[in-house]
Amino acid sequence: MEYTKLGRTGLEVSVAGLGCGGHSRLGKTRGASTAESIEVVEAALDLGINFIDTAPAYGTESIVGTALKGRRDKVVLSTKTQIVNSGSDFLGSDFKDPGTLRTDLEKSLKALQTDYVDVYHLHGVMPDQYPWCAEHLAPVLKDLQSEGKIRFTGITERFIHDPPHHMLIDALKDDHWDVIMTGFNLINPSARDVVFPQTRSRAVGTLLMFAVRRALSQPDALRSLMVDLVAEGLISAGEIDADNPLDFLLAESDANSVVEAAYRFCRHEPGVDIVLTGTGSVDHLVENVGSILKPALSENTHMRLRGLFGHINSVSGN
Template sequence: MEKILLGRTNLSVSRAGLGGGGHSRLGKGYGSSFQSSVEVVKAGLDAGINFLDTASVYGTEEIVGEAIKDRRDQVVLSTKGPVVRSGSSALGDDFQPEKDFIANVENSLRNLKTDYIDVYHLHGVMPDQYDACVDRYLPILKNLQAAGKIRYIGITERFIFDPCHEMLDRALVDDFWDVVMVGFNLINPSARQTILPLTSKNNVGVLNMFAVRNVLGNPDHLMSFVEKLIAEGQTNINRSDLDSLVQDLLAATSSGMLTESAYRFCAHEPDNQVILTGTGKIGHLHENVAAIGESELPGELRQRLEVAFGHINSVSGD
């Protein structure tokens, strides 16, 4: 699998990354056993993936830790810490950032069976939390970095609630973040105009989430989703153009799967670096790794996607 240097880090990472979150959480989201989730991660490593993303709230760090315990030196580990207490919508006064946050990092290290994390992110930061995050957590992250517990510092957006990337737009004015995780897919490619020029200019690593999620998992979901966008006046595509667009997205693939088009769309966006795929199924994982390594979608099809969805920044595709 093709490897690239992740932004300004010296981490050599595979173009495809395996995500331990999303709806699947490596299968844990729909009741797979611990061992079969471990097998999904091992299959990813065997397929050439070396970038693994998880988070303390996903409940999948231990799965990842078990899968990599004999090959820690071959993988790049990305995990995240929450910036709010569960159930709280803001950074409350009772929050004890230093104590709680450091305990959380120590717990991740234990779960992952390692003594360092390659990329540690602030998880799902909303625009109104950003300044407080910088004040409260950045100094802690810097101390953890100096202590060798984390190597690089990242931040992820909450794409479902911030589909126009307001938080990352603000964060990328600062030069604090080595890596960002951004939502990007064929029905909301708005990061192309806002976030990716900034990451490229400042050599910040880019992790692409939401390439498929729910809406791009199958043609029926996409059709009914876009019908809603049409009804809301968010796109000028008409019903018959939509039918032919979806048909052509399938016809352009070697697998006949919409997911192939969705991952290819992301993989060929020039400033996207690691394309995350979230799955609990080894068959899907192999399909997705193949898709990420496939050629670019035809130019004429990309142009039609641009006309239909290029301006959309209001939905995530969840």
């Protein structure tokens, strides 16, 4: 494993982080047993991963808590809190009472079997929700930080609904956030222009999600996304092989698969501290960590990707 500093937090973290949400939720979405999910967390630790991201919404906090018993201090733990009342529209404005943050955190601490969280995020904030969060929730996070219950504050975007990063563009104008989580991948690399310059200049720790989602792990989803991009005039049909849109990556680089190329693309982007990988499969985890640790793709491959997708900021690749 390779390690780096998570921005101004100074935390020494693995460049690959285990994501316990996404479509897999440690395999829970396909019916994995708790023991099988714990095996994924243990495999991550064996691979040298020391950054684990979870959230109450994923239902994986207690799995992580059980898997980390006796080795909590070896790991940097990241979890989150929802900003709207449970059961209400997560894109809406039925905001929770700011005082609830404390009870939410207590529930997370209990599930995680710990008395502090390293990074505590506001989970999936939309651009029009951000001003309320900055005014009402950021001060509570600061209090929790000064009490030692959380070490650092974080905020995550809702990349599927906000692929041009409008929320983070606003959030990074403030100095509330020690860590952010953003979407970035070879089909929508727009964080390169609008997020990373700000995180780098403020030394905000940067976690990356959506390196590989459906479009980059499922050929049918990729073909259908390309059809949409052509229909929207964002790429021209002649630029891409409709049946195998990203196979040029395998022909032109030393990557063994699109998934491998997708992780390598993200890992070497300046400004990215941790690439999160979420899976319910130990084999996929081993493969993905191997990909994240491989060298950057060639400059020619990067140029071709930039020409094809460098201007795209309207899709997430979900």
